[in-house]
Amino acid sequence: MFGLVDAVSFYARCEKVFDPSIRHKPVVVLTNNDGCVCAVCPLARELGVPKFIPYFKIKHFLEKHNVVVRSSNYELYADLSERMMNVIARYSDNHYVYSIDESFLHFKNFSCIDDWHQYGHVIRKAVWRETRLPVGVGFGATLTLAKAANHASKKLPGFDGVAVIEDSSDGTSSRKDILTCMSLTDIWGVGNKLGKKLSQLGIKNGWDLANQSPKAMRSQFGVTVERTVNELNGIPCLKWDEIGQDKQEIFSTRSFGQRVTDEHVLKAALASHASIVATKVRKQGSLIKRLVIFASSSPHDDNYYKKSFIYEFPIATDNTLKIVGAISYVFDNIYRQGVSFYRCGVGGVELENSQFQQQDMFTLSLNNPPLMKCYDQINYRYGRGAVEVAVAEKSDKWAMRRNFLSPSYTSKWSDIPKIIC
Structure with a gap:
């Protein structure tokens, strides 16, 4: 049995x-630089506040x-997430x-x-008691069914925060009931474009998709959809380690607080x-062969400017x-005087596994594991940025705009909550 806690x-x-x-x-x-609404609590959702709408458009409404x-x-x-995950990890043997x-x-x-329904409530109560965060819990015979059950636990009527997808011995099927109420795009792995193509074939919901021929789905849409159909029918196709495989690309990008x-x-x-990017790469045990560096003005500017460059490391x-x-090697190719830069970023696009690196007989390795450790x-220990390369000095000119930032209750001594008795 698989579970998903969200x-x-x-x-x-x-x-x-x-x-x-x-x-x-x-x-x-709000998102970076207070641009768009990215999270809405249930009370705000009842007011009709949509997600991913620019803040300035609904400022007066809010x-x-x-x-x-x-x-x-x-x-x-990040800190509350770590606390929540530590609680959840106690309730299974693989997490x-x-x-x-x-x-x-x-x-x-x-x-x-x-x-399983009662066990789900045990997990919910533990997370709430220790973090004060509400969660939904879903159980299923496959990862996709666990994801569907989790969706039902939070968004479908008749569920109390926990849902279990299983076919019982008396012939009743919670799988059919739940998947029938789920739109195609609610199914894990089915995006908007794929959902539109499937709907053109008369497939309206998750249950319709589950009743398709896996081979026919593979011939038309590829192996990913075939796996999804099998998973919806309780046939495990996604291996446990597949959902946690290393990223093939790692980026760090952000728009500036001011031009x-x-x-x-x-x-x-x-x-x-x-x-x-370098820190993230080390965390997953990878190495960068090619690095993408780019900067641009706003696409809404009259003279839109964007320049990128790929730097390849010998090893x-x-x-x-x-x-x-x-x-430093590529900067002169990117910077242009007179341009008001709006966004920039760096990404490792060709990553290698650090444990199976192919060495070069004539080129020395650039790595220094003890120093990086x-x-x-x-x-x-002391927080990101405690040690930094000198050229990456912080500046208010490119720091992210966060005018409505709440205190860092768990990571700054000055922001620790005070209780007055």
Whole structure:
């Protein structure tokens, strides 16, 4: 049996954990630079606040209905996510963190559980008691069915935060009931484009998709859809390690809080992104062979400008100093005087496994594992940016705009909640 535990409106609920004054108010959270609405709590959803709409378009609507607006507080969300995952991990023998608010469970040696519905409530109560975050819990015979059950636990009527998809001995089928109520795009792995193509064949919901011929689906749409059909019928096709495979590309990009024209500021921003990419690459045990560096003005500008450059390392590396150093080699090809830069970023696009690296007989390796280990340990202990390359100095000119930022209750001494008795 597989399970999926997913937080309800995670970002918005995180904002309420340490601020009792807004727990019973509608809350929305904005994306980078306070651009769009990315998270909406249930109370705000009842008011009709949509997700991914630019903030300026609904600013007056939010003010009229006294909706609490917050900037994305990633430090707070990451810390609460770690706490939530530590609680969830206690309730299975195999646990994989799928995203910041989702966690898959595999109950390989938990055959003693007789009532999965009750066990789901045990998990929900534990997470709520220790983190004050509400979660939905879904169980199924495959990863896709567990994902569908989780969707039902949170969004379909008749469920109380826990859903189990199984065919019982008396002939009743929760699988049919749930999949019939799910649209195609609610099924894991079916996006908008694929959903439109399937709907043209008369396939209207998840149950219709489950009743298709796997071979016919493969011939028309490929092996991924064939696997989805089999998984919806309780036939495991996705291996446990497939959902946690290493990323093939790792990027760090961001728009500026205000336009950047100074070359030194732009170079510092690119260096900071390169440093972030290097840290992420080491975390998953990979090396970078090719690095993409780009910067652009706004696509809404009259004279839109975008320039990118690919730097190739002689030997794949995870050394922050070498990765950041690549910025200097290509910077003159990217920067143009007079351009008001709106966005920039860096990405590793050709990654290799650090354990199976092909060495070069005539070129020395650029890696320095002891130095990078020390670098990561210091930043992990004292916070990201405690140690940084000099060229990546912080600047308010390119720092992210967060005008509605809540305190970092769990990561800054000055922001720790105070209780007055």
